[in-house]
């Protein structure tokens with residue numbers, strides 16, 4: 514698995530996860546919990562907060578709502 518440094522906080526790494534409520538891949542920073550779509554650039558101004566992202570899609574923003582991507 515490749516780790517990408519987070520362009521928002523510069524601290525965490527951005528990893529692919531499956532958001533279980535939708536079954537779709539997203540990319541999430543493990544430090545600041547910024548969320549990006551699975552494709553496209555990691556825009557430092559184009560993220561959503563995981564909690565807000567999840568709450569719009571039937572989740573609560575907990576890490577156990579994510580499954581790490583297999584690759």
Ligand SMILES: [Zn+2]
Pocket residue numbers: 519520521522523524525526542543544545546547
């Ligand atoms: Zn971050």
